[in-house]
Amino acid sequence: MERIPILKMGPFLLVTIQVDLYDRLALNLENDLISMVSKTGARGVLIDISAVSIVDSFMGRILGNIASMSRIMDAETVVVGMQPAVAITLVELGLTLQGVYTALDVEKGMELLQDKIGILEDPEEDEEAPDDCND
Amino acid sequence: MIVMTKDTMQIVREQDVVPFRNRVRELSTKIGMSLVNQTKLITAASELVRNMLKYGNGGKVMLETISKNAQSGIRLIFEDQGPGIPDVQQAMRDGFSTGKSLGLGLPGAKRLVNEFDIKSAVGEGTTVTIIHWKHGR
Numbered sequence: 414m415e416r417i418p419i420l421k422m423g424p425f426l427l428v429t430i431q432v433d434l435y436d437r438l439a440l441n442l443e444n445d446l447i448s449m450v451s452k453t454g455a456r457g458v459l460i461d462i463s464a465v466s467i468v469d470s471f472m473g474r475i476l477g478n479i480a481s482m483s484r485i486m487d488a489e490t491v492v493v494g495m496q497p498a499v500a501i502t503l504v505e506l507g508l509t510l511q512g513v514y515t516a517l518d519v520e521k522g523m524e525l526l527q528d529k530i531g532i533l534e535d536p537e538e539d540e541e542a543p544d545d546c547n548d
Numbered sequence: 549m550i551v552m553t554k555d556t557m558q559i560v561r562e563q564d565v566v567p568f569r570n571r572v573r574e575l576s577t578k579i580g581m582s583l584v585n586q587t588k589l590i591t592a593a594s595e596l597v598r599n600m601l602k603y604g605n606g607g608k609v610m611l612e613t614i615s616k617n618a619q620s621g622i623r624l625i626f627e628d629q630g631p632g633i634p635d636v637q638q639a640m641r642d643g644f645s646t647g648k649s650l651g652l653g654l655p656g657a658k659r660l661v662n663e664f665d666i667k668s669a670v671g672e673g674t675t676v677t678i679i680h681w682k683h684g685r
Contacts, residue, residue: 433566436598467569467587469594470652498587506591506656507642 417442419449424456425526426488427519431464439475446479450486457526458483461519463494473508480513489529490514493522552620553613559597560606568609569594572622575613576680579620585684589622592657596626596676599653603646604630604674614679621662621681632670640666 415438420427426449428442446458458479462468468476480490491514503510514529516522553575557568572593576586593609600607607628614623633639640658645651654676658664663679 433569435562435566437562466573467590467594469591469598470650470656471598474650496587498584501584502587502591502660505588505659506595507652507659508650508656 416445419445421449421453421455424454424530425523426450426453426455426458427461428459429461429464433465433467434472436471439472443475443479443482447482447486450483450488455488456530457488458490459519459522459526460490460492461494461522462492462499463496463518465499466496468495468499468503468508470506470508473503473506473510476510476513484512489526491516491522491525493517493519549614549616551612551614551623555611557609557611558606559600559609562601565594565597565601568597571611572624575611576622579613579622579682581622581680581682582684585680585682588660588684589624589678589680592660592678592680593624595653595657596624596678599676600626600628600630600674602649603633604628607673619681619683621679623677623679626676626678627673628675629673632672632674633666633668634670636666636668 417428417430417438426446428446449455450458460476476492483490493516495515514525516525557571559568569590572590573586576589597609607626610625612623614621638644640654642655643651657678661678661680662685665677668674
């Protein structure tokens with residue numbers, strides 16, 4: 414069966430969605446991601462949707478589910494790279510992706526995740542982060 | 549209103565959704581619809597086609613390129629022979645769902661397109677017609 418690959422990068426899981434998802438594929442991704450969070454003890458999930466041209470209410474619900482489930486498993490979720498047309502459409506559709514963190518691109522998403530985890534952990538454990546960068 | 553092209557697609561399983569969306573994209577690109585309007589139309593179409601699969605056991609969609617007052621647009625007619633909707637007004641309300649979904653499908657689709665019409669008869673089926681114009685108004 415077709416699957417979306419999930420990459421592990423340090424404490425984070427990285428998913429790049431590059432095909433138009435049909436429902437089964439999206440549900441598989443939801444399951445796979447949650448099992449991976451549990452198996453790897455990942456602290457963050459980054460989902461890149463820059464290649465996704467359509468996010469409908471089903472897909473939006475999957476993203477929301479992933480975020481809530483991850484949170485329960487002690488991991489934060491950031492969705493990055495949403496196309497402007499998709500954002501406009503989502504809001505008109507009535508879907509505001511509440512509870513899902515978003516960032517413009519993968520780089521900013523990674524920073525956001527590091528911040529989120531930094532807050533939870535002892536700040537002195539932050540590698541290479543200058544002391545005065547915490548807000 | 550003049551119908552310029554006409555095409556029908558059968559939607560019987562989940563895997564038919566992506567080719568269907570691609571077909572809508574193709575048609576709307578051909579008439580020069582902007583990306584935002586294309587995205588709105590395809591998202592609305594995606595909601596309706598999902599409803600058709602989930603509640604109507606599939607059906608067919610007529611895809612038409614139309615023209616009115618020198619403006620072109622896309623008309624999609626979703627037809628199923630499912631159980632029908634007992635209370636259409638209720639089904640059009642945000643947050644109402646008999647399934648486990650968010651209940652945004654019908655009202656959301658209506659907000660995304662220029663024209664929206666729904667007819668449903670219990671025991672006979674449901675027909676939803678949407679029109680989106682090239683310039684989105």
